[in-house]
Amino acid sequence: MKAFSLFLDFDDTIVETRSLIAQYFNKRYGVAITAEDIKNNNGFDLALKNKGVSIEDNNVYLDFGKNFFSSFSLENFNLYPGAKDAILNLSEIYN
Numbered sequence: 001m002k003a004f005s006l007f008l009d010f011d012d013t014i015v016e017t018r019s020l021i022a023q024y025f026n027k028r029y030g031v032a033i034t035a036e037d038i039k040n041n042n043g044f045d046l047a048l049k050n051k052g053v054s055i056e057d058n059n060v061y062l063d064f065g066k067n068f069f070s071s072f073s074l075e076n077f078n079l080y081p082g083a084k085d086a087i088l089n090l091s092e093i094y095n
Helices: 018-029 035-040 044-049 057-067 083-091
Strands: none
Touching (some): 018 057
């Protein structure tokens, strides 16, 4: 029987990430961005531009992809209630 792989998007689905993203941008760019700013804008680049940061759109995402996770420890990523059980259940079906 062929096993299928499962990929999970965890941004505010299984782990609360908006506040961590806001913390990262606050520290990285020296601006006061909140989790609501991240939620209410269509992209990190707009959230930063609305706070006066001048940066090319692609550079925001390149920087985020390269540096976000290394800026925090694993303990900073807290699973939403029920997420662990859901992942364990899915892991029985998928690779």
